[in-house]
Amino acid sequence: MALIDKVPGELKLHIGGLFTLRRKEALKEANITHVLSVLRFTPDEKLFNSFRHMVVEVDDVEDENLLQHFPSTNNFIQDGLDGGGGVLVHCAMGKSRSATVVIAFLMAKYHISPSEALAQLRQARPMCEPNSGFMEQLSIYYQMQTPENVEENPVYQRWVYQREVELSRACGQAPEAEKIRFEDEHADSQKQADFELRCRKCRRTLAMSQFLVDHKPRTFQSDQTEIQTPPAGASLCAHYFVDPLSWMRPELEQGKLDGRLECPKCKTNVGKYAWQGMKCSCNEWVVPAISISKSRIDEVKSRTGVGADVAGIRRPPAALASPNRGPGTQNL
Template sequence: MALLDKVPGDLSLYIGGMFTLRRRDALHQANVTHVLSVLRMPLDQSLFSPFRHMVIEVDDVDDENLLEHFPATNQFIQEGLNGGGGVLVHCAMGKSRSATCVIAYLMQKHNINPSEALAYVRQARSIVEPNEGFMKQLELYGRMRTPDNVEDSPAYQRWVYQREIELSRACGQAPEAEKIRFEDEHVSDQAANFELRCRKCRRPLATSQYLVSHSTPSVINDQNERSPSVGPPPNCAHYFLDPLSWMRPELEQGKLDGRLECPKCHTNVGKYAWQGMQCSCSEWVVPGISLSKSRIDEVKKSAFSEIRRPPGATAPLPANASHSRQNL
């Protein structure tokens, strides 16, 4: 009698392909009560009686979003194990999709990274190999600290936004207005090293946490979160930025590229190109949303920190203190 591929340890967790469902004696012996199917294809429902059954309809392709299903698949697996039975996770071949869901569960259960969980699962089934896109999603999931609700995570939201941008770029179109992520409306608690102001009217346009550092890959980590940046290299003529809310009237017009004007004095301060833009340092940035160094002044933190003086402070505020952060 063929045995099931059991994940090592005390958990009654099994992984396999479609043919595993026909090993009825082995399933009965393992006391399997829950079956998680991770595939998109017609299923013979008779194979799933009398099991508690859950289906996640995804294809085994790099750009499939399996990450959004991790909380649900983790909960389903845990419910089966809590009930004292065994849980089988399968896809077509028991190699990529099913392995990804088992790895996600082990990451959350044991607080381990994707590589450790993958090595663990391979002890049960040596052929497992999540596709490259799924591995990147597992890495992001780990850096997000395996939350129970991924959709509320800024890292996940940013990742979805980047996918939308890539899709729009592939189609030669600007992203739909409602899908543009204006970063200052989502992230507001990061420390800023400096502020960028319009050289003509001194209106604050951005702070350093919204800079896209295109010459140091490590600045943008695998969870699409930005580490503190100290600005572009000296030979760059532009500051590349995330979309910010003051750009909304221009960016929501549906144009592939255009100019950015200061919202106060309407001076041309930069430009954008959803398909990407090459910096003067020869690096290519996608999407390209930039402010020109020749039109912008960089003000170090010490020069504008007085604006954020706590209530009750006695020191006088600078003349431009009315430009608060929410105006970005």
């Protein structure tokens, strides 16, 4: 393995470490015209006088947000290739950060998965190994279908929100009010819910099926080391866990770590929340945990053609302004 390695294929795309920049003959031989530096450092301007240079200042740590930079790094690489020259992507060792950026570019250009792009890259540079946080971000990028605008994508926004919640948990605090993501305000208004959760006392709809958080009851081991599972058809969960919803705003924005949830119509206690998480009756931890008690609600099959307005769930502003809303759109 050389200090500078060409990515397999027809592209004049290369990857290396920091010391690659001092290999002037190798850079000249590869006709490098663009250099993308993916690390925090103070560059020696003399090294970059003959190149177009871009710096993405990130550390090689799992919680670093490199995903937000993929569109700009992709554009820089493509501009260099379109100009007929070679492009060098480097970090400190040419192992994690630079590999992640090259993988993101290959994914977007060839519509391949992170694992496929990594396998291609390792043909030239076997040491490439993005850290686990970067691999997660590449998977999210793939899930989003490598959009040109990452930050406006709902999948990215939800991921950022989850990171904020995790950071708050680590500090022993509730997330800041303005950073709580109320999922019904971002929902696809065209998506039909399978069922609704209604307050048993006043019949006010509290949640739609698409806002439920899935979790699987944990299997456990007996003294005889036999794996036990719940009996067929048995439901061990006494709660529905849901995403934050707009009717919870007055309670969740108070900045408390945990508390009760009341039906906004009849004020009946219908659930509870704990940003630090809680253990479900099925023995599974849910973090963060926003729960609605099954004993306080009824599950009702959604009516055909009825949108989120009918369920009493807030729809996005564009959907609310739609001139095509049919009859029967009052909140319950």
